[in-house]
Amino acid sequence: MPNSTTVIEFLLTRFSDVWELRILHSMIFLLMYLATIMGNSLIVTVTTLDQSLHTPMYFFLRNLSVLDMCYISVTIPKACFIFLLDNRVISMVACAAQVFLVIFFAFAELLFLTIMAHDRYVAICHPLHYPMIMNPRFCVQMTLASVLSGVVYSGFHTGNTFRLHFCHSNVVHQFFCDIPTLMNLSCSDTLSNEIIIFISGVVVLVGSFNFITRSYIHIFSTVLKLPTRKERGKAFSTCVPHILVVTIFVTSIAAVYMKPTSHSPTILDMITSFFYTIVPPFMNPIIYSLRNKQIKEAVRRITRRKFYSG
Numbered sequence: 209m210p211n212s213t214t215v216i217e218f219l220l221t222r223f224s225d226v227w228e229l230r231i232l233h234s235m236i237f238l239l240m241y242l243a244t245i246m247g248n249s250l251i252v253t254v255t256t257l258d259q260s261l262h263t264p265m266y267f268f269l270r271n272l273s274v275l276d277m278c279y280i281s282v283t284i285p286k287a288c289f290i291f292l293l294d295n296r297v298i299s300m301v302a303c304a305a306q307v308f309l310v311i312f313f314a315f316a317e318l319l320f321l322t323i324m325a326h327d328r329y330v331a332i333c334h335p336l337h338y339p340m341i342m343n344p345r346f347c348v349q350m351t352l353a354s355v356l357s358g359v360v361y362s363g364f365h366t367g368n369t370f371r372l373h374f375c376h377s378n379v380v381h382q383f384f385c386d387i388p389t390l391m392n393l394s395c396s397d398t399l400s401n402e403i404i405i406f407i408s409g410v411v412v413l414v415g416s417f418n419f420i421t422r423s424y425i426h427i428f429s430t431v432l433k434l435p436t437r438k439e440r441g442k443a444f445s446t447c448v449p450h451i452l453v454v455t456i457f458v459t460s461i462a463a464v465y466m467k468p469t470s471h472s473p474t475i476l477d478m479i480t481s482f483f484y485t486i487v488p489p490f491m492n493p494i495i496y497s498l499r500n501k502q503i504k505e506a507v508r509r510i511t512r513r514k515f516y517s518g
Contacts, residue, residue, distance in 0.1 A: 215374035215393065218303050219296045220286070221381050223478060234291035240490050241284040247493025248273035251503065258506035264342040265327050269496055271351055272320045276489035279313035282306060283384040283485050290383065303385035304370050310386060310485065312362035314461065315412065317488060319354040321454050322416045328447070329423040333430045361408070368404065372396040382478055384485070388464055389477075409466045417458045424451055449495040453488055460484040 223233050251273040255266040286306070290296045298306070330341050369387050372394040382389045387405065391398045424447055431447075460483035496503070 215300075215378040217297055217299050218378050218380045218385065218390075218393075220290050220298055220383055220385070221379065221478070222291055222296070222383065223475065230291045234288045237284050237288050237291070237486075240486060241280060241288075244280050244486075244490045244493065245277055248277045248489070250507070251493055251496060254503055254506045254510060257510055261502065261506055264344075264347050265324070265331070267347050268320060268324050268327060268351075272317070272324070272492060272496075275313060275316055275320060276492055278309075279317060280486060280489040282309045282313065287383040298380075298385060300370075303380075303390075304366060306385040307369060307387060307390070308362050308366040310384065311365055312358045314484060315361050316354050316358040318412065318416050318457070319358070321450075321457070322419055323350050323354070325420040325423040325450070325454075329427055332427050361412075365405070365408070368401055372398065372401070382481060384481075386464070386481065388467075406466055409462065413458050413462055413466075417454070420451075420454055449491075453491050453495060457484055457488045460487075 222230060224230060252270055255261045255270040255273075283306070286298070327342055331338050334341070365387065369390055372391070373396045374390070374393050375395040377393055380389050380393070387401075391401060427447060460480050463480050464477065464484070
């Protein structure tokens with residue numbers, strides 16, 4: 209019987225089958241991809257070459273930028289491929305790799321954003337203790353802990369998903385492979401998977417979001433005590449966009465992974481996934497470079513040195 213055939217490959221889904229809309233979607237994705245790669249590459253280059261930016265804040269920002277370039281590269285190139293060509297096939301191995309990498313980079317992104325919120329909290333609320341708390345050893349340890357825990361977390365959920373037997377439809381109602389849509393295709397009992405995803409999601413998402421929120425509450429309470437409106441405005445203009453991106457990131461992940469499994473996926477599910485796989489990597493360079501005076505000045509210094517040396 210057709211519905212009992214074991215699935216060995218999957219078919220990804222486009223936002224639309226209309227050719228003109230497929231071109232439009234691929235152009236939007238491609239432009240966002242190129243902007244993300246260029247913006248994050250600029251941050252990595254500037255924070256590496258300029259000695260004045262060799263601080264904990266920019267150390268984590270550099271790592272976040274590298275992470276974002278990898279994160280967005282997992283989904284967009286393949287999505288553009290299926291938008292433009294008639295071939296929507298993705299192999300079981302490639303699908304598993306995509307699931308692993310999306311979860312790994314999303315998990316690591318959340319941890320880096322949490323660490324960066326802690327860095328700003330220490331810098332603003334405890335400036336005298338900043339060099340001692342945010343020392344180089346601590347920064348490296350936090351980075352390694354984020355990466356290693358991301359590998360373990362992602363490996364566990366990927367293995368737990370692909371132990372399932374897929375024998376229903378092979379159409380993944382998403383522009384990339386992710387766990388909720390794959391569980392819809394399984395003929396195995398997925399209740400334990402849903403419970404594990406929900407519990408781990410609560411621990412990771414709520415825990416990180418709570419930590420970030422508490423950090424910014426302390427930051428804002430300290431900023432409000434600053435003597436001049438200009439200083440307060442500068443602090444708020446830096447913190448508010450960061451909070452906005454974190455909120456979009458966390459709520460969109462929660463909307464996809466922590467809701468009950470639906471066997472009637474909609475275009476809204478695809479749009480929601482867009483907000484946690486593509487928007488954060490795209491927005492981070494805008495928040496941390498275009499709005500950052502120190503990075504702008506570093507770009508001018510590096511450009512000036514290259515001009516005179518050339």
